[in-house]
Amino acid sequence: MANTVLHKAETRGHANHGWLNSYHTFSFANYYNPDRVHFGALRVLNDDTVAAGMGFGTHPHDNMEIISIPLEGDLEHKDSMGNTTVIRNGDIQVMSAGTGVHHSEYNKNRDHLVKFLQIWVYPNQRNVQPRYDQITLNxxxxxxxxxxxxxxxxxxxxxxxxxxxxxxxxxxxxxxxxxxxxxxxxxxxxxxxxxxxxxxxxxxxxxxxxxxxxxxxxxxxxxxxxxxxxxxxxxxxx
CATH class of the missing domain: 2.60.120.10 (Jelly Rolls)
Incomplete structure (x- = not known):
């Protein structure tokens, strides 16, 4: 018999920083729920809205597979591997943080919100060479x-x-x-x-x-x- 766990939308953690309105399915930053730390290897599922002209300053990650799925608007990505890209609805971006990487994400538009899913997955090997990839889906x-x-x-x-x-x-x-x-x-x-x-x-x-x-x-x-x-x-x- 299959096991299930239900998380209704309104039970998610919520942080509104003005420039960032974020809903957390799993424990993240100041939201901690011991029953909702992760689902297997799925560690973070954040439903983020970034205000016009705002974004995440340069910050580090390591030993995590980081996936961004843009839902609306344009999100500019810069990282310590030398990548400067823009992702928008229809794209998917992955970053293997591995031994360590720094990156920033900004909404470069002055008149549009950016909405995207930020997803973290525990990797099956530690300290891999950091890598970046993005594709446009049909x-x-x-x-x-x-x-x-x-x-x-x-x-x-x-x-x-x-x-x-x-x-x-x-x-x-x-x-x-x-x-x-x-x-x-x-x-x-x-x-x-x-x-x-x-x-x-x-x-x-x-x-x-x-x-x-x-x-x-x-x-x-x-x-x-x-x-x-x-x-x-x-x-x-x-």
Missing amino acids: AADRKNTLQQIISPNADDAGVWIHQDAWFHLADFDAGKTAEYQIHKAGNGVYAFVLKGDVSINGQALSTRDGLGIWDADSFSIEASSDAEFLLMEVPMEL
Whole structure:
């Protein structure tokens, strides 16, 4: 029998710094909930809105796989590896912090918000050479299907990270159903609804709700309305 954990949108940690309005699914910064530190290898799921012209100053990371999924606006990234890039809706960015990296993220627009998901995954090896990658996805490839955006394999669809993790984005019409098959035994999936209403194994979810499911080989998904969602499959054992 599959195990599940439900995190309703309104139960998330919340920090509004004026320039940054952030909702934390898992413990982060000043938000600490001992029952919500991580879901397997998934350590951080932050739902961030950055005010016009504002951003995160240069700060360090190490031994973490950091994934950014922009939802709206343009986010400029600079790092100590010499990368200066802009990511926007339709892109996905990964950074393996490994032995250590410094970076900054800014909303360069003066009249638009930036909204993005900041996701951290524990790596399966420590002190790797830091690396950066970003790609532009084809949104049509997730219409009524699961679009793979992350895997452990460099030659697979999407980008790769140092972990046996598979992420998928989907944009389903109301009534669309799908069956998700776990890629690797011992993995679980954390589903996060970007918008709309989705049912996973009969559990109803609405916008910004999250559901973790593990000890399952597969599970069913049904869109109760037009819906967009993200599936994050990660090892449950660290």
